[in-house]
Amino acid sequence: MKLLIAIPALNEEASIESIIERTLAARQEIIARSPVTEVTITVVSDGSTDRTVELARGYEPQIRLIVFEANRGYGAAIKEAWRQSDADLLSFLDADGTCDPNFFADLCIALEREKADVVLGCRLHPGSKMPLIRRLGNFIFATLLTVFSSRRVRDTASGMRVVRRSCLPRLMPLPNGLHFTPAMSARAMLSEDIRIIEMDMPYHEREGESKLRVAEDGLRFLRVILNTAFLYRPSRPFGLLGLGCLTAAGAVMVSPLSFYLRHDEVLEWMIYRFIVSHLLGISGCLFLCAGYLCTRLVKISLSVPPPRRSLYRLLDGFFASSLFWMVPTAFAVGGGILVLPSFLELVATGSTYEHWSRFIAMSFFLSVSIVLGVTKAIGFVIDLMGEKLEFLRGRAPDNTMAP
Numbered sequence: 001m002k003l004l005i006a007i008p009a010l011n012e013e014a015s016i017e018s019i020i021e022r023t024l025a026a027r028q029e030i031i032a033r034s035p036v037t038e039v040t041i042t043v044v045s046d047g048s049t050d051r052t053v054e055l056a057r058g059y060e061p062q063i064r065l066i067v068f069e070a071n072r073g074y075g076a077a078i079k080e081a082w083r084q085s086d087a088d089l090l091s092f093l094d095a096d097g098t099c100d101p102n103f104f105a106d107l108c109i110a111l112e113r114e115k116a117d118v119v120l121g122c123r124l125h126p127g128s129k130m131p132l133i134r135r136l137g138n139f140i141f142a143t144l145l146t147v148f149s150s151r152r153v154r155d156t157a158s159g160m161r162v163v164r165r166s167c168l169p170r171l172m173p174l175p176n177g178l179h180f181t182p183a184m185s186a187r188a189m190l191s192e193d194i195r196i197i198e199m200d201m202p203y204h205e206r207e208g209e210s211k212l213r214v215a216e217d218g219l220r221f222l223r224v225i226l227n228t229a230f231l232y233r234p235s236r237p238f239g240l241l242g243l244g245c246l247t248a249a250g251a252v253m254v255s256p257l258s259f260y261l262r263h264d265e266v267l268e269w270m271i272y273r274f275i276v277s278h279l280l281g282i283s284g285c286l287f288l289c290a291g292y293l294c295t296r297l298v299k300i301s302l303s304v305p306p307p308r309r310s311l312y313r314l315l316d317g318f319f320a321s322s323l324f325w326m327v328p329t330a331f332a333v334g335g336g337i338l339v340l341p342s343f344l345e346l347v348a349t350g351s352t353y354e355h356w357s358r359f360i361a362m363s364f365f366l367s368v369s370i371v372l373g374v375t376k377a378i379g380f381v382i383d384l385m386g387e388k389l390e391f392l393r394g395r396a397p398d399n400t401m402a403p
Contacts, residue, residue, distance in 0.1 A: 001088050002038040003030065003108065003162070006081035008074050009043060009095040013051040016043070019095050020059050026101035034108035036089065040064065042081040043095075047071030075180025087165065094159035098123075100202045107162045110199055117194045118171075118184070120161035121201030124154045137218050141182055141225060148229040148236045149189040153198055156185040157221065160201060167194055179224045186228035234298060235312035238291025243311075245284030252277040266357045274360045282367050288315065289375040296379060300386035319379055328369040328376075335365030 005023055009016055020043065027039040042064040045053045056065050066080055078092045089108060093099055103121055111119045124138055141156045159181060163171070171187050171194070174180055188196035229237050256270040292315040318324065339362045342354035 001035050002040065002086070003036045003089040003091060003104065004081065004085040004087035005039065005041045005101065005104065006078050006085075006090070006092040007041065007043045007095050008046055008077035008081075008092065009048060009052050009056070010046045010071065010074075011048050011050045011052060012095040013048075013055060015097040016052050016055050016095055017058075019093070019097055019101070020056065020063060023093065023101040024059070024062055026104065029102050030105045030108065033105040035112050036105075036108050038087075039104075040085065040087060042066060042085065044068065044077035044081050046074065046077040073176035073180075074178045075174055075183075076176035078180060079174065079176075082165075082168070089162050090165055090168070091162040092159070098203055099160040103160065103201045104162065106199060106201075107160075110197060111162055111164070114197050115195065116197045117164050117167040118161060118188045118196040120153070120155065120158040120185070120196070120198045121203075122153075122155040122198040123158060123201065123203040137221070141221055144222075144225055145186055145189050145229075147240070148225075148233060151189045151196070153185055153189060153196060155198060156189075156225075157181045158185075158198070170194055175224060177220065179220045182221045183224045183228060186225050187232070190228055190232040230294070232298065232302075233310075234294035235291040235310055235315075238287045238294065239311040242284045242287030242291065245280045245287060249277045249280035249284060252280065266355060271356060271360075274357060278360055278364045278367075281364055282371070285368055285371045289371055292316065292319065293375060293378055293382065296382045296386075300382065300389055319376055324372075324376065328372040331365045331369035331372070335362040335369070338362045338365070 007019060007023065012019075020041070023041050027041075030036050030039050041062070043056045043059075044066045045056065045068060047068050047070045053065070053067055056063070064081075064084075066077075066084065068077065068080075072080075081092070082090045089111070091104060091107070093101060093104075099121065107119045107121060110116065124142075138155055138157055142152075142154050145156055146152050161181075161184075163184075170191060171184055174183050174187070185196065188194045226237070252273050256266060256273050259270075260266055288311075292312060295312045296316075318327075338358045339354065342352040342358065345354070346352045
């Protein structure tokens with residue numbers, strides 16, 4: 001089993017020699033302690049303008065050196081090293097001296113023992129030297145991904161990890177910049193068929209100036225996590241928004257409903273709560289239905305199965321039920337009953353004096369009925385699209401029928 005260690009480097013003249021020497025020295029321990037039988041090392045200079053390339057050349061042919069004349073990005077450097085290798089296990093290591101190359105032995109052992117696809121070194125532990133602001137950022141990103149995926153990884157942006165080549169097509173495409181690592185973590189955590197694990201690893205102060213810009217790169221990390229969540233598991237973010245809106249709608253109406261049950265009366269000031277609750281309730285239904293439909297689209301277009309236990313499964317069972325149409329019909333009838341006396345009064349006398357609360361409730365019930373009906377109709381169109389895509393995927397290029 002062959003392991004490639006890629007070392008992306010941008011102006012790392014202060015640490016490049018040290019990390020190359022430490023990685024070369026670690027090869028023997030990695031082979032002795034892990035299932036790995038061969039270790040190759042590739043250094044990628046990502047547009048360095050200092051002496052990084054000059055110093056790295058001194059270690060050829062013990063290492064392979066790839067030189068980007070212009071900066072392409074941290075992720076681009078790693079991907080190019082991986083592309084030019086035939087190794088079974090692909091890894092990378094930051095060139096700043098913060099990580100111990102000997103730890104690759106532990107990562108490879110864990111990868112095989114746990115039958116994992118991705119294993120990363122976790123820097124978030126009591127002995128780590130990571131700055132507080134970066135600890136906080138990693139905690140936020142990890143928590144966000146855990147909410148979206150129901151899987152736990154503490155250090156989503158770790159700069160030391162091992163990946164099986166066989167799972168690479170399921171992780172790609174990955175970005176070229178520093179958000180390469182959180183993007184990989186997000187893809188792995190949100191994919192049902194990729195197993196990702198982590199291990200606490202030694203982590204020290206970096207040598208030289210950090211390339212990470214906390215605010216700018218933090219926003220980029222956040223964006224890639226959200227993009228991945230909406231691409232691979234849209235039912236989770238939409239579902240959380242939907243349930244949040246429905247919960248808020250119910251909370252807003254607690255006081256008016258409690259007062260009505262005690263006094264059989266609705267006061268004028270409660271109109272604001274009725275309107276806000278109406279808006280939140282409809283928004284919640286729209287978010288839930290959007291998550292359901294987007295997950296259907298992901299399923300048929302990317303062939304990504306939905307999570308085994310998820311809100312989508314419940315919604316799918318609801319919309320697929322033979323009794324589905326009873327629900328929007330009940331909402332429509334209920335809304336109509338609320339204002340039926342007013343309508344009859346209007347027909348008989350030409351005017352109506354029904355309380356406004358009935359019309360707001362009627363509007364909510366009818367809106368829910370319409371949203372459910374439209375969602376069912378769009379789902380029918382998606383079914384037709386799925387059948388067409390299955391036909392196109394199964395048809396050979398030259399298997400065309402003449403008229």
